[in-house]
Amino acid sequence: MSFALVLSTAPTTPALTADLVAAAAAAAGLPADAARWLFPDVAAELPVAAAVDLAAVRAALGNAPIDANLVETDGRRKRLLVADMESTLIENEMLDDLAAEIGIGPQIAAITEKSMRGEVDFAQSVRERVALLTDLPLSIMETCAARIRVMPGAKSLIATMAAHGARCVIATGGFGYFAHPVADDLGCHEVHCNHLEVAADGTRLTGRLIDPIFDRAAKRHTLEGAAADLGLPLSATLAVGDGANDLDMLSVAGFGVAFRAKPIVSAAAKLALSHSDLTGLLFLQGYTASDITRD
Structure with missing residues (x-):
């Protein structure tokens, strides 16, 4: 070896x-x-x-x-990438952004931080946070979506791995309203996420999620299922994320990478990037400057 x-x-x-x-x-x-x-x-x-x-x-x-x-x-070059979205593929935490827009930032951020550190169950925390958004107009969702900032290196990561035959999947506890446009922008092949319930009039949120909740276990199952569908061993997979709800998928991936992560995640992950941008995932796989499709 x-x-x-x-x-x-x-x-x-x-x-x-x-x-x-x-x-x-x-x-x-x-x-x-x-x-x-x-x-x-x-x-x-x-x-x-x-x-x-x-x-x-x-x-x-x-x-x-x-x-x-x-x-x-x-087997260094991986054939499947499963990536968290918020604070990983994008710089934003969208629930925090929505909360800041309507003036309840501290309440939401406190729950988010506990969840990311693994101090509270993700499903419980996301339900609590979404409940605080009851009657939020969809126009505010649109405002926050327009402010999404793609993480440096994300486009190069996805484009380079896809060009070399890898499948690229978003697995996020965030929401489809934001995740699907991000996937389209980056060129990802699949999205697995949570979905916000919208009121019958189509203009506001109800404060509830549509079951089932996409949580920590679901992220791992997504990676394992995608690998099985592609006929790949788990050793041929790469997973990346920053929060406690990413730990299960990081633990089973061939390369499980903590990216600018919470201490509990960096300590547990096999690999960690604290200073590099997302092109660091390409260097772990041995890609060189001439191989990389630039942002």
């Missing part, structure tokens, strides 16, 4: 220098010239024969905004 020690940072603020690569190589017991640059100043990898001490590597990098991850190189 062979491994790659992958070093990456955000392309908008490239911070990976030859000296930092050399320091990481030394900490891993390798010569500096063993490194292969995937993207100048942004990502490099070091081939290693066995697991290395990541804590020592990260210590060698000091306070530099560099992610260091160890990945198996066999």
Whole structure:
């Protein structure tokens, strides 16, 4: 079994220098010239024969905004991507945005934060938050949808993996009203999400969700089901997310990546990106600058 020690940072603020690569190589017991640059100043990898001490590597990098991850190189390019949406494929948390628009931001945000940290059951928390939106006009939904900000690297991630034959799926506890347009914009193949109930007059929310709730277990089932449909082993899958409700799917994916995640998620995930944008997922798979379809 062979491994790659992958070093990456955000392309908008490239911070990976030859000296930092050399320091990481030394900490891993390798010569500096063993490194292969995937993207100048942004990502490099070091081939290693066995697991290395990541804590020592990260210590060698000091306070530099560099992610260091160890990945198996066999079957490295994944054929299925299952991604969370909010704070992952997009920068927004849409319930928080809706709440801020109508002046109940602190109430919603407090419940959201507890849910993302795993302190309360997701299904319970989402029902409580949606209840606070009773009679919300759909015009406000439209206003917030217009403010969605795609996460840096998201379009490159989806376009590059799709171009190399991967299926790309959104699995979100968020709402179809937002998730389907995001999927269309990014070029995702499927969406699995929750759905808000709309009043009979078609102008406002009822404050209820349409069952069943798409929760933590449903995310894992989505990944497992999509892999089975494609005839893929779970080792050929990649899952990415930031919150506690992503932990189950991250735990079974070939590459389970915590992206700018809550501490409970980063601690549990096999791989973590805290500084890189979403192109970091491509570098974990060994893609180089020339392979990447740019945003």
